[in-house]
Amino acid sequence: MNASLEAGQSGRVPLEFSDHHGALSILGFWLFLASDVVLFSCLFAVYASYGMRTAGGPTPMQLFHYGPALAETLLLLCSSFACGLCVYQLRRRSTNGTTAWLAVTMLLGLGFVAMEAHEFASYVASGATWHKSAFLSAFFTLVGTHGLHVSFGLLWAASLLVQLRRHGLNAVSARKLYVFSLYWHFLDIIWVFIFSAVYLVGRIS
Amino acid sequence: MSQQIVTHASAAVEPAAHASGMEHADPVEIAALMPHFEAVGFPAKQVFGFVGSVALTLLALWVVSQHRLPAPLLLPAVLVSAAVQALVQLGSFMHLREARGETWQIPVLALAFVIAAGIVGFSFWIMTFKSGVS
Numbered sequence: 001m002n003a004s005l006e007a008g009q010s011g012r013v014p015l016e017f018s019d020h021h022g023a024l025s026i027l028g029f030w031l032f033l034a035s036d037v038v039l040f041s042c043l044f045a046v047y048a049s050y051g052m053r054t055a056g057g058p059t060p061m062q063l064f065h066y067g068p069a070l071a072e073t074l075l076l077l078c079s080s081f082a083c084g085l086c087v088y089q090l091r092r093r094s095t096n097g098t099t100a101w102l103a104v105t106m107l108l109g110l111g112f113v114a115m116e117a118h119e120f121a122s123y124v125a126s127g128a129t130w131h132k133s134a135f136l137s138a139f140f141t142l143v144g145t146h147g148l149h150v151s152f153g154l155l156w157a158a159s160l161l162v163q164l165r166r167h168g169l170n171a172v173s174a175r176k177l178y179v180f181s182l183y184w185h186f187l188d189i190i191w192v193f194i195f196s197a198v199y200l201v202g203r204i205s
Numbered sequence: 206m207s208q209q210i211v212t213h214a215s216a217a218v219e220p221a222a223h224a225s226g227m228e229h230a231d232p233v234e235i236a237a238l239m240p241h242f243e244a245v246g247f248p249a250k251q252v253f254g255f256v257g258s259v260a261l262t263l264l265a266l267w268v269v270s271q272h273r274l275p276a277p278l279l280l281p282a283v284l285v286s287a288a289v290q291a292l293v294q295l296g297s298f299m300h301l302r303e304a305r306g307e308t309w310q311i312p313v314l315a316l317a318f319v320i321a322a323g324i325v326g327f328s329f330w331i332m333t334f335k336s337g338v339s
Contacts (some may be wrong), residue, residue: 030310041321
């Protein structure tokens with residue numbers, strides 16, 4: 001452990017890459033992200049095909065508003081930025097800094113999930129359930145799948161927070177944090193496409 | 206060529222390898238997939254990614270909400286701005302070029318993006334044929 005800590009401090013190979021198996025796990029996680037790109041592309045394809053089939057129900061223009069969509073976007077973007085700073089603190093070997101920015105990441109992510117849950121609840125309350133039309137089925141499936149990913153990420157981050165408090169920074173906890181940061185940044189990139197292709201495009205025609 | 210790169214890579218990794226007592230440095234055979242670990246200075250990349258993403262988000266929102274482009278150009282403009290922002294975040298937030306050995310995640314991700322673009326693009330294309338279904 002001490003030997004690999006020194007390796008990271010010399011500035012060449014960071015802590016999370018110090019173990020060869022750990023480095024392989026990180027590559028494995030990239031492969032998972034690539035498969036998730038394909039999963040989301042299928043849901044985007046469904047939305048692109050059925051987004052205009054409103055079956056007499058509410059249209060995207062009636063349902064979506066700029067304010068909440070922009071707020072959710074900024075919350076998740078700030079969360080992603082905080083997660084980037086968390087890994088930056090990890091590289092500086094600051095346990096407190098890493099913990100603090102991970103907590104900020106989680107709070108902003110929680111705000112995002114809360115806003116989205118509120119948005120979904122208000123749609124359902126106004127009668128726009130996912131049974132209503134092909135558009136709403138595709139919408140709830142695409143945005144809901146992303147929301148579930150974020151919710152799962154919050155549970156994951158909470159477990160990392162506990163492990164950080166218990167074991168501090170070592171090759172294993174550093175690798176787990178790094179992999180979580182890849183997941184979190186990836187979810188924000190998916191959200192950029194949801195914000196553009198669903199909320200902005202919904203306001204065009 | 207390849208031999209030269211291997212030597213270069215070993216030279217770069219060697220101090221760390223010595224410090225950690227590792228026997229072998231990471232071999233790199235494909236120059237384009239050479240890894241690069243980010244420096245621990247001011248997190249300039251993260252700040253650039255954040256500011257750039259906020260700017261692109263607001264720009265896309267402004268163009269759509271104020272109808273700053275002719276209607277047929279709005280959809281392509283929004284999609285292009287999303288793709289640019291995705292690349293900005295991929296390049297600045299995600300440590301794309303960090304790995305032991307080759308950075309295999311780059312060709313794998315590129316393949317995933319090709320498949321994704323194919324699925325979305327061709328689905329959209331085939332649904333424009335309105336003769337059979339509507």
